[in-house]
Amino acid sequence: MPNPVAEPQNLRRVGLKVTQQRIRILELLEQSEVKHLSAEDVYRQLLDRGEDIGIATVYRVLNQFEAAGLVRRHHFEGGQALYELESGDHHDHMVCLDTGEVIEFESPEIEKLQEQIAAQHGFLLEDHRLVLFVRKPRPAGRVR
Amino acid sequence: MPNPVAEPQNLRRVGLKVTQQRIRILELLEQSEVKHLSAEDVYRQLLDRGEDIGIATVYRVLNQFEAAGLVRRHHFEGGQALYELESGDHHDHMVCLDTGEVIEFESPEIEKLQEQIAAQHGFLLEDHRLVLFVRKPRPAGRVR
DNA sequence: TTGGGTGCAAATTGTTTGCAATTGT
DNA sequence: ACAATTGCAAACAATTTGCACCCAA
Numbered sequence: 239m240p241n242p243v244a245e246p247q248n249l250r251r252v253g254l255k256v257t258q259q260r261i262r263i264l265e266l267l268e269q270s271e272v273k274h275l276s277a278e279d280v281y282r283q284l285l286d287r288g289e290d291i292g293i294a295t296v297y298r299v300l301n302q303f304e305a306a307g308l309v310r311r312h313h314f315e316g317g318q319a320l321y322e323l324e325s326g327d328h329h330d331h332m333v334c335l336d337t338g339e340v341i342e343f344e345s346p347e348i349e350k351l352q353e354q355i356a357a358q359h360g361f362l363l364e365d366h367r368l369v370l371f372v373r374k375p376r377p378a379g380r381v382r
Numbered sequence: 383m384p385n386p387v388a389e390p391q392n393l394r395r396v397g398l399k400v401t402q403q404r405i406r407i408l409e410l411l412e413q414s415e416v417k418h419l420s421a422e423d424v425y426r427q428l429l430d431r432g433e434d435i436g437i438a439t440v441y442r443v444l445n446q447f448e449a450a451g452l453v454r455r456h457h458f459e460g461g462q463a464l465y466e467l468e469s470g471d472h473h474d475h476m477v478c479l480d481t482g483e484v485i486e487f488e489s490p491e492i493e494k495l496q497e498q499i500a501a502q503h504g505f506l507l508e509d510h511r512l513v514l515f516v517r518k519p520r521p522a523g524r525v526r
Numbered sequence: 527t528t529g530g531g532t533g534c535a536a537a538t539t540g541t542t543t544g545c546a547a548t549t550g551t
Numbered sequence: 552a553c554a555a556t557t558g559c560a561a562a563c564a565a566t567t568t569g570c571a572c573c574c575a576a
Contacts, residue, residue, distance in 0.1 A: 255550055255555060277541080292558040297541060299556095313457045317566085318540060332500065335508055343503065348495050352514055355487055356476065361516035364479055368512045370496055372505035399530060399575060421566080436533040441566060443531095461541090461565060 243268045243308070243323060252306035259295050262287075267309065267323045274312060274320040274340050314340070314369060330368040387412045387452070387467060396450035406433050407443050411453065411467045418456065418464040418484050458484070458513060474512040 244264035246256045254260060262284055267275065270283075281296045300321050303309040312320045314333055328349065332341040348368065356363040388408035390400045398404060406428055411419065414427075425440045444465050447453040456464045458477050472493065476485040492512065500507040 257550070257556065259557075290558090294542075294559075295557055298543095301542095332503060332505065334505065341503055343499055345495060345499055348492055351489060351492050351495070352512075355489055356514055356516045359476060359485055359487065359516075360518065361476065361478065361514075362519045363514055364517050365515040366513060367515075368496075369510060370500055370505075370507055371509040371511075372500045372503075373508050374504065375506045401531060401575070403532075434533090438534075438567075439532055442568095445567095463565085 248308070252308065254302060254306065258289075259291050260299055262289050262291065263296065263299050263303075264308070264323075267321070272340075273342075274314075274322045276318040276320055278318065280321070312367075312369075315371075330370075332370040332372050335371050335373050392452070396452065398446060398450065402433075403435050403439050404443055406431075406435065407440065407447075408452070408467075411465070417486075418458075418466045420462040420464055422462065424465070456511075456513075459515075474514075476514040476516050479515050479517050 244261055246261070248264070249256045249260055263280055266280055266283055266287075272279075275283075277293065277296045277300055280300070281291065281293045284291050284296075300309060300311075304311050304321070307324055309321045310324050312322065312331070314320060314331070327344065329342045329344045330348075332343060333339070334341070349366075352366055353363050388405055390405070392408070393400045393404055407424055410424055410427055410431075416423075419427075421437065421440045421444055424444070425435065425437045428435050428440075444453060444455075448455050448465070452468055453465045454468050456466065456475070458464060458475070471488065473486045473488045474492075476487060477483070478485070493510075496510055497507050
């Protein structure tokens with residue numbers, strides 16, 4: 239079975255007390271269809287589920303999770319930050335400009351090139367952010 | 383001579399009235415040593431130069447410039463957006479985690495890979511954002 | 527002259543923080 | 552029991568907006 243993230247030991251492992259709220263947030267991130275959620279999304283969905291939680295707690299917990307490496311924070315387009323569960327694999331994102339859909343992808347080739355470029359400038363690559371903004375091509379022969 | 387950006391015709395070309403404020407902002411972006419400035423940076427520096435301008439105008443003008451393709455907005459780390467003159471060439475950025483220094487670089491190979499990846503997913507690449515977070519390596523043999 | 531542009535202050539949006547009450551260990 | 556965590560409301564930071572006045576075309 240896949241290692242479920244919303245497990246008490248995962249919280250203990252990173253030195254966080256196992257509270258209802260933290261478990262609920264992890265569960266939500268894990269179960270959600272949409273993988274990239276804003277703090278507001280998390281808050282609203284938990285309220286909808288009948289959970290008792292405050293927006294401040296959501297922000298605090300997401301920050302702690304990020305610091306602990308449990309989640310990753312993104313700043314695609316639009317003011318708010320989006321959080322996704324840190325799955326371990328390094329993947330980047332493609333955002334459809336028409337639908338807002340977020341697609342994940344991996345490219346070891348690009349990663350390697352990034353390392354090389356950093357090295358060429360005398361730096362060590364610690365992390366990176368790559369987002370492709372894309373669009374469905376107009377089908378051939380189809381015109382407005 | 384290199385085509386100066388802070389020229390009336392560049393504003394007219396994109397359908398914007400030629401105002402003192404717009405000219406001043408373009409001049410500042412063009413002359414500034416540091417290429418990536420926040421709205422606040424632009425505002426303060428213009429005030430320091432003795433210009434009479436409001437922060438709201440700076441935001442409005444920078445937004446118009448972005449829409450017109452004259453500047454590019456970035457969201458590296460930290461809350462605020464940074465703006466840089468759109469120079470035409472496609473370059474990406476490397477941010478030093480220790481110093482905050484921003485280095486620009488180009489990589490046609492990475493660009494090509496991006497196109498391929500988008501295509502593999504049935505999309506057309508419209509734009510992208512790539513930021514490398516880097517750090518100076520601890521010199522060999524030197525230990526804390 | 528006149529519609530776009532500006533400055534000011536107030537309003538929004540997204541996020542953080544102080545503090546008393548609550549809860550996990 | 553005791554420190555960590557929570558919820559609320561207030562505080563913040565970055566950016567946007569309403570509106571009366573102003574200025575480039």
